Amino acid sequence: MAAQPTSPSVLREFCPLYYLLNAIPAKVQRGFRSVLVYLTALDSSNDFLAVGSSIGMLYLYCRRLAHMNKYSLEGKCDAITAVKLLSCFDDLVAVGTASGRVAVFHLVSPLPGRNKQLKRFDVVGLHRGSVTSLAWSTNGMKLFSGDDKGRVIFTALDLDQGVCNPVLLLEESSGVVQVEYSHQVLLVSTQQRSLLYCTQRREVQQLGTRPRKSSGRFGACFLPALCKQSDLQVFAARPGLRLWRTNVRGQVEETHLLRPLFNSQVPQFQLFPRPGPGGGYRPSERQLGLLNCFLRESWVLSWNEYSLYVFDCVHEVTALETSGDIVSVSCCDNEIFVLKGDRDIIRLSNSPEGLASNCESTVNFRLVTFQVMEQLGQRSGLLTSSSRSRSSSVTSWESLHGNTPVTSFPELSTQRYSAPLGQEEMQQELVVKAVRVKKRRRRRGERLKKNNNDTTMQLNIYYYSCINYKMMTTATLQLNSKSTATTQLPRNRHKPDQVRLSAEFKITFSLLFQLAESWMGYSGPGCGILSLQVTDRYVWCLDFKGGLFCSALPETGLNWQRFEDNVHQVALSPSGNLLWKVEQKSMTAFACAKVSAKGKRHWYKAVEQTAFVALSDDSAWIIRTNGDLYLQTGLSVERPCARSVKVDSPCVFSQVCVRGGVVWALSEHQALFYREGLNSYCSEGEGWKYDTVSEAQGLELMCVSLGDGGTAWALDASGSLWFRTGICSSRPQGDDDHWWQISISDYVVFDQGSLFQTLLQATQSVATVTRAPVERVVAFLSQYSQCQPSLVSANASGVWVASGRNQLHLARGSLVGTFWQNVVPRGTVSATRWTFVTSSAVPHREGTFLWLAQSRKDLFCVWDQDGELRPSSVPLPPEVELIHLSACRDALWGLDTHGQVNIRTVSPSCPTGLHWTPLDLSQLGNVRLVSVSCGSQNVWAVDSRGVVYFRVGTQPLNPSMMLPAWIHIEPPAQPIGVQLVSIQTSPNDRLLWALDNRGSVFVRAGLSDEMPVGTDWELVPGLAVAQLVLSCRTVWVRCVNGDLARRFGVSDRNPAGDYWKKIPGAASCLTVTPEDELWAVTVIGGLSRRLTKLLPQTPCKPASSGLALSGEDVDEEWELI
Secondary structure, three states, X not given: OOOOOOOHHHOEOOOOOHHHHOOOOOEEEEOOEEEEOOEEEEEEOOOEEEEEEOOOEEEEEEOOOOEEEEEEOOOOOOOEEEEEEEEOOOEEEEEEXXXXXXXXXXXXXXXXXXOOOOEEEEEOOOOOOOEEEEEEXXXXXXXXXXXXXXXXXXXXEEOOOOEEEEEEEEEOOOOXXXXXXXXXXXXXXXXXOXXXXXXXXXXXXXXOOOOOOOOOOOOEEXXXXXXXXXXXXXXXXXXXXXXXXXXXXXXXXXXXXXXXXHHOOOOEOEOOOOOOOOOOOOOOOOOOOEXXXXXXXXXXXXXXXXXXXXXXXXXXXXXXXXXXXXEEEEEEOOEEEEEEOOOEEEXXXXXXXXXXXXXXXXXXXXXXXXXXXXXXXXXXXXXXXXXXXXXXXXXXXXXXXXXXXOOOOOOOXXXXXXXXXXXXXXXXXXXOXXXXXXXXOXXXXXXXXXXXXXXXXXXXXXXXXXXXXXXOOOOEEOOOOOOEEEEEEOOXXXXXXXXXXXXXXXXXXXXXXXXXXOEEEEEOOOOOOOEEEEOOOEEEEEOOOXXXXXXXXXXXXXXXXXXXXXXXXXXXXXXXOEEEEEEOOOOOEEEEEOOOOOOOOOOEEEEOOEEEEEEOOOEEEEEEOOOOEEXXXXXXXXXXXXXXXXXXXXXXXXXXXXXXXXXXXXXXXOOEEEEEOOOOOOOOXXXXXXXXXXXXXXXXXXXXXXXXXXXXXEEEOOOOEEEEXXXXXXXXXXXXXXXXXXXXXXXXXXXXXXXXXXXXXXXXXXXXXXXXXXXXXXXXXXXXXXXXXXXXXXXXXXXXXXXXXXXXXXXXXXXXXXXXXXXXXXXXXXXXXXXXXXXXXXXXXXXXXXXXXXXXXXXXEEEOOOOXXXXXXXXXXXXXXXXXXXXXXXXXXXXXXXXXXXXXXXXXXXXXXXXXXXXXXXXXXXXXXXXXXXXXXXXXXXXXXXXXXXXXXXXXXXXXOOOOOOEEEOOOOOOOOOOEEEEEEOOOOOOEEEEEOOOOEEEEEOOOOOOOOOOEEEEEOOOOEEEEEEOOOOEEEEEOOOEEEEEEOOOOOOOOOOEEEEXXXXXXXXXXXXXXXXXXXXXXXXXXXXXXXXXXXXXXXXXXXXXXXXXXXXXXXXOOO
């Protein structure tokens, strides 16, 4: 009954990388000769793809910017034979050539104070042959290179001084195949043996006692783990499909015999068909090759020139076998890139490119600018979308093959934007992007005339390119259910860099409340956002270059104005009447009152040697550069600064926030403190107290902020947003005994409620907003620890979050916080490991039954209304191992390993049932069921071939009576090898969803009382799903990476719903009660339930009183958001 582990067979090619191959020329001109360009080496990271060529040119593709750069080695044009990328504080690329030359490129960094000019380091004269392998240390200060003559060279780099010192480290009798470095230990694999070299003690230790009997390209790799040097473990390939696991002393601890995995037919990776001849020579005996640990703890990637294997050492192997044309292989996160000799690069993954991180290449996102002009009487063409397109849709299998209607567009000459997208986030989220709408200025009171209303809208619309065509999905706007607008796309004569289209853009409108927890996106003012401050009327941003910008709160849009330069840190009071800045060079704090963007500003020198300042409306808390904490009180508009008084602190603080008589502080080690005893008579308070709530949840808080209504906000190091409530001066720690997590999901939202309410992006899901930006700030702080980021701020209009991509995100509506509460049933211990959980309604009683299992041979029942959650054991049929259980109000259906079904009838008098009854499946013939699901009256099943069956009645009948008939239902049409593996029906029989072996999701349309079997299958794209669970109202899923998501908009008229939305948390097994309460088995096997808290937001318009930042009347102008 345990959840089946994810298989390597889920890896496949989603789309050819034509965008990458087309950026590399097939020929170059050398004098009067035309020279063919062969691709000879490959490496990959989340940010770059590096491809070496036969002409000595390195092609480096930036995945964040969708831009190709090329770097020449100069001098003799040797073929590049090895490439190695490293992303630490700066980006580095090491290149090895056929003549033994090693070059290191120090790339330009966007971070302030780092490398602003491309640098190259050369290592020549030490290698005697072709460089075959390269390895970096994690800090980029050590580079190891091996050649085919057996030499290993160690190069020490000093990037700041611009020097490198190479030395000969080892010399073996056979060529080096693979090198890896970890914890000051170098792992070297040669044609004859694998060895470990400790760089501290300069000792060599061979893996095993004797060299290999036969030479070959057998590699070795370290097992990824956070451990000390003595705990390092190594996987080493051996002849005869054997795999060693050794310790750091070279002693063999385990030998995996992989030949049984290859005895049966090995499944091949699913690739796009390619023209050209097939076949060719393949060796009669399979062998392992170079090794890398990949994606999961037990997965290993092995490759040589003839084959590539991904296996989990125990269960399954998946292969890519060729005729000897594999040149190079690289892997990162959940992606494998394969370079083949026929000038082809294959990407294998469990999700389309950028979906795991934030969709980048296969589904290649680019933000293109269209001018949309509504002019009556002009009609040129119609741009429509498929009637089945969903707001959260991503590239589906059908659309990749061209089975959906598409509209092609010309290749664009310029790109306005390409999001830096990363792996696990994109798959579950919707994206926020800018929309610009300009409206003609009219005199106040003038009535809009329908016939001559010229409105120009500039929409930033995503398109994605796949294979050799572009696919476009129309955006859908909704204002009300009855009104529609037709907008035309004319040719723009004045802006040649924008796409020129002439088409009729059909737009429908819908209400904003259809979006749950919608976030609005705004563009920042400068080069990244280091600090964000929001007052009652204004938004303030400090960028990485020290520029301070301000804008009025977005009634229409953010209109940024430069306020100051050379600012290290900025602080504002909640009312906005007080403003302090800390200058960059002098680290002196200056205070200003009566803040206005125009006119003279008078700065008062407040405190020298200041690192951080926090302001309330009448006080300032100051952290000095030496770590001391000071307080100024009695501040006002007439007295913006005062005398400082030292306040004791238990440790060195990096950040302080103050609001409404509450003071919180964050230490240098992410420990949170709050100040007790503050009141109107004592502004200093009595003392600091450590916040145990954050420690209990294991949060590494990066920045905290206090908002209106007694709410505290925090961002952690992984980019997650949290809040606590009940914060007040008498109880500064708040009422909650834990933090509530917010799912930061992005939607395209118009900010002008009078015209448009919302725009759901109809082409793709995207990543969590803050994860990559916060990590980017963390990298920045590793070198500039005195810069404390403030990426979250709150006021009466909502909570604001800044990202390192120069974007702001505002949640104005109500938010739902999530907390997963660990549950330990009575009689068990917290270390109990569960493998399965499902739920069912209790007959004639309130609440829900939870059915739990620790293995396939046991079953327990728990009533969720029992305060102690006492489990009762449910005996299973003798010698039966259940792999699946489905529960409804009056029966349990258990499916065993042989595909047989046993039914346990439950009743009010015996809620857990008395005995199991085998179900007669003779009508189905020789089939093996793999999934069953019970509703209130109907039962659905799927067999091992993916065929669907329907049955009326959940109870087994007397064998002497006529048995209910199983009705065969045709499954959805799918490619060969793709079939349904799971089916789920809702407790009220109103919904039916299914899952195939690729993780694609289908919904059965047309279900009704008159037609209980439905009419058709409909694909629901957007996520790669591992498990489906249904309540009476909606669908919840567990994705292949363990993340959880919910489908919104599901109804009888719209059974497929509108869009997916990720919810906080991760699980290995999931269930939902009929009332939408979630229970889950955690990744480590614990039982937990989802608690939620509604945080109502009451947006209020900023006060019209006070000084304005601009003399323009912003109410009459649409601005670029």
